[in-house]
Amino acid sequence: MKAVEISAFGPPGVLRLGDRPAPVPAAGELLIRVTASGINRPDVLQRTGNYPVPPGASDIPGLEVAGEIVGGDDPELAAAGFKKGDRVCALVAGGGYAELCVAPIGQCLPVPKGLSDIEAASLPETFFTVWSNVFDRGRLQPGETFLVQGGTSGIGVTAIQMTKALGAGKVIATAGSDDKCQACLKLGADAAINYKTQDFAQEAKQVTGGKGVDVILDMVAGGYVARELECLAEDGRVVIIAVQGGTKSEVNAGLVLRRRLTITGSTLRPRPVAFKAAIAAALKKNVWPLIEGGKIKPVIHSTFPAADASKAHELMESNQHVGKIVLTW
Numbered sequence: 001m002k003a004v005e006i007s008a009f010g011p012p013g014v015l016r017l018g019d020r021p022a023p024v025p026a027a028g029e030l031l032i033r034v035t036a037s038g039i040n041r042p043d044v045l046q047r048t049g050n051y052p053v054p055p056g057a058s059d060i061p062g063l064e065v066a067g068e069i070v071g072g073d074d075p076e077l078a079a080a081g082f083k084k085g086d087r088v089c090a091l092v093a094g095g096g097y098a099e100l101c102v103a104p105i106g107q108c109l110p111v112p113k114g115l116s117d118i119e120a121a122s123l124p125e126t127f128f129t130v131w132s133n134v135f136d137r138g139r140l141q142p143g144e145t146f147l148v149q150g151g152t153s154g155i156g157v158t159a160i161q162m163t164k165a166l167g168a169g170k171v172i173a174t175a176g177s178d179d180k181c182q183a184c185l186k187l188g189a190d191a192a193i194n195y196k197t198q199d200f201a202q203e204a205k206q207v208t209g210g211k212g213v214d215v216i217l218d219m220v221a222g223g224y225v226a227r228e229l230e231c232l233a234e235d236g237r238v239v240i241i242a243v244q245g246g247t248k249s250e251v252n253a254g255l256v257l258r259r260r261l262t263i264t265g266s267t268l269r270p271r272p273v274a275f276k277a278a279i280a281a282a283l284k285k286n287v288w289p290l291i292e293g294g295k296i297k298p299v300i301h302s303t304f305p306a307a308d309a310s311k312a313h314e315l316m317e318s319n320q321h322v323g324k325i326v327l328t329w
Helices: 041-047 074-079 117-121 124-137 154-165 178-186 200-207 224-230 253-259 273-286 288-292 306-318
Strands: 002-006 015-019 029-039 064-072 087-091 100-104 108-110 145-148 170-175 191-194 213-218 232-240 262-265 300-305 324-328
Touching (some): 029 117, 041 306, 064 074, 064 100, 087 117, 087 124, 100 273, 108 273, 124 232, 145 154, 154 324, 178 191, 191 200, 200 224, 224 232, 273 288, 300 306
Parallel strands (some): 145 170, 145 213, 170 191, 232 262, 300 324
Antiparallel strands (some): 002 015, 029 100
């Protein structure tokens, strides 16, 4: 099979289209003939040598795919409601940038009715991440206020739509330009803050009438954490899922005590299959009907042929995109 390989750690140009042996599904896995592979920020970190591959995972980058089931144990597939020939999308721990990819059956979901494989390939990584962190860890409840940093990222466009569709009271997004703020509003955000020209903590307080935000999804960390604590409501939660602004944060412990604040976070890639399968089941029950009903829509910025994976990574690193970037096979 053809696969995009990381020839050496470095800039986007180190990505090369090469030949690899076709993977063979083990017990509990199925084989997908991939038509589209989603691109995510962790792929960039892996390419630069800053995100080690979990033990046992493929060294081929790529954490989400969509395509057709072409292999796997028929009874195992049937038990999960699948059969060969079905169109699925899947979250994988690696190996997604390839013509063939194995995936744990529990981490696969049917392509939502009405969606193309390109649209479906944009779903798993961000939807699993948002559900796990906003609703499981962050415990966002209907009527509560939610803020996402980086509202036009793949995570951001997912978080805005998912929280709004599931009953958040107010959804606030930050973005790095006025145009991106407008994009957030079009996706359903109640307010969008240009973090380059506005103080997001002050603005969030104003939007909430001084009450503060109940849940914040943070991909920045670093100096943002202290400011996020300032704009949290009582019993508020900040959930950290990336550290683009650095790993060191100063915390006002007095504020944490007085307002009963929670600082938490997680990574998804190294978690066990059973953990991810539980998220898949929750998505199928709670979110897939919203996608099929048109209340949540994939946001695709660009597609690239797999041979142009380096150009796709260049675009991601430019931060000019709104939504997802997808490779096609």
